[in-house]
Amino acid sequence: MLKEMKYAIATIGLLAATTLQANDNQLELQNNPELWATQLGNYQGNRYSKLDQINRDTINGLRPMWQFSTGVLRGHEGGPLYVGDGRLYIHTPFPNKVFALDLEDQGRIVWTYEPDQDPRVIPVMCCDTVNRGLAYADGRLFLGQANNTLIALDSESGELLWEATNGDHTKGESNTMSPLVVHDKVVMGISGGEFGVRGHMTAYNVESGERVWRGYSNGPDSDVLLDPQKTLMMGKPIGEADLGVSTWPEGEWKRGGGAPWGWVTYDPELDLIYYGSGNPGSWNPEQRTVNGEPADNKWAITVFARDPNTGEVKWVYQKVPFDEWDYDGVNENQLIDVEIDGEQRKGLAIIDRTGFGFLLDRESGELLVAEKFAPETNWASHYDMDTGRPVVNEEFSTFRQGVNVNTTDICPTAMGAKNMQPSAYSPETGLLYAGINRICMNYEPYETEYVAGQPYVGATLTMMPAPVQEGDGNKGRMGSFIAWDPVKGEVVWEIDERFAVWSGALATAGGLAFYGTLEGHVKAVNIDTGEELWSFKTPSGIIGNINTFQHQGKQYLGVLSGVGGWAGIGLAAGLEDPEEGLGAVSAFASLKDYTELGGVLTVFALSDAPDA
């Protein structure tokens, strides 16, 4: 406790000294390796811990210490926060309960908060009523409720401090994401890409909940908060004004999606936040053409770099102009420093929906690397490194194949070769670690009409396991866990899994990488080889993230299990076998045969570690 008290005093001192830039508390907390104060471990999104009590030599002594049922059945994403006060803070899917649990007393409930929300928001949540967790700074916990209310709670008492309205569920808006605290602001995006919403990212004052700025993902430059003469695209000013209007058919940008519902990362030195926007409006590409030809639908599926103080856009990179597959571009932007061609670069790495691993320069937004991490990826052959645009394979272009035509065997599926499950990065190995989906799809666009608050999709799709490939270890299984070299653009090792790996990864200085499976296992592997060293089966499938922290000299691992999310919807019944009986033994395995619903927090520690 002593160490933490000293630390707390240091923090108070620092706050007093920096009244101008109030609230750099979060930055201070995440610099303490004992804490896990933000969902991704640090602002850079690395999900890396310097703790090494749990390591390759001691891993066999790792045991569950206690478990806690959340009492909620739906998919549990996100994970516990530990900010050094001897408690774990966790959240649940709708109704979005918040619990403060006493880490020193086997999870005794210190306080509970349950918002009062309109259940009519549930039908506008496309992919289960998930929530990716709490944010924290300076004694305040922040929660983005499903019904678009952003709240601040007093972490000591659980008392509600303020609430702010971020959206309207009667127009199809909802929230699943974890807010991020930067300086004296808390930023939050929006969900509803399947309901024709207009995506936005908004900053609120941490003390009052007052709205400071809002930047849209589409529409006029003044709404997007970009300046075509200053905002960069592929390292040069955009030039042309209002592309967020002109790259859409008349008025379609108003229901143009681009919902940023994923993770936000932040570079404290450059003072920029990074996030990706989601799929453009209707899934029927034909309805997003201009004069019958493909149009870029800016700024959907775009990486945004914004000034957190004003919302101003510094650069943009559109990963998929004119989406034809729902390659929702929200995957996390890992901020990593790399050496490329003998030069030190401030990099930004993405293990993307599209099956491509990207590396960008996070100062300028230039594309440096784009290589496939999922070998079955076939919608595009490669990226043109000069224009930054994908070279689309006509055979798998749902626009070229046409409306009411079922385009078959497109890889990856709309779930993406990786979905929201956040990756990890080890500065020691220079590699990214991520759970992967090995699933393909058939996709049939059809004409649909916008009605506020109603689904606005316009495509049906069916999914199947990725085909078995020659010399590929992936024998028709639906997932894997990979180590990815973001500079060379190649997979270093890969572990096959029966189902898509839908949990967040963790990398540690103990030479370990951790992930969870949809069957419910927490697994520890040798970070250099991928060799499995330890596993434990929790009560339900894992779509949450594995977090680690240290309290009174003891390193803990905490994970929420509770199957659900899009994986639970898509895989529960198993997929059709595309090659009926062609050796794909577990290809159409049903998740129902392995797990059932139920939210549980499991806390692990070494059995012979010092007692708390």
Add this chain to the structure above:
Amino acid sequence: MALIKTLRLSLVTGAIGAVLFIGVTTVSAEAEGKEGVGPGDYTVIDGKVDQGTYDGYIAYTRSCMACHGPDGLGSSFAPSLIKRAQQRSFAEFARTIAGGLQIQPGKVMPSFADDEYVLSNIENIYSYMQARGAEEVGRGRPKVIAPDADADKKEIPESTNNKNEESK
């Protein structure tokens, strides 16, 4: 966000769906004379299905699959409809789709009362589910019986089900 979702059809498409359905019913009723074709009825010949059952598959995949899983098999979000549809009368089935259900906090079946497309396809969805429940139709997108085969009165369907009397 992505998903296997639901959609909502335009009024225009909905109207087309309704017209199509009426067309099929009329044709079948005329062709078969005495036996009307009602909700829950389906025809399977060589693994191929009648147009209505096929439309039921498409409507299911567009509007129901997002929660009830591929091919009616259920998901972690909502139950399988295959056995449920067999246990429910058409009236109950239609009432649930039109009115929705409040099950427990976090479990809600939305009402499709405002969705012309879904409403006009309830009978087709019911037929598709009955065919799935009887294991006459497997997973995936079924093929449609060629119009001429349908018209050929001499061909005896491998399996025809006309069990749903209670629906009026």
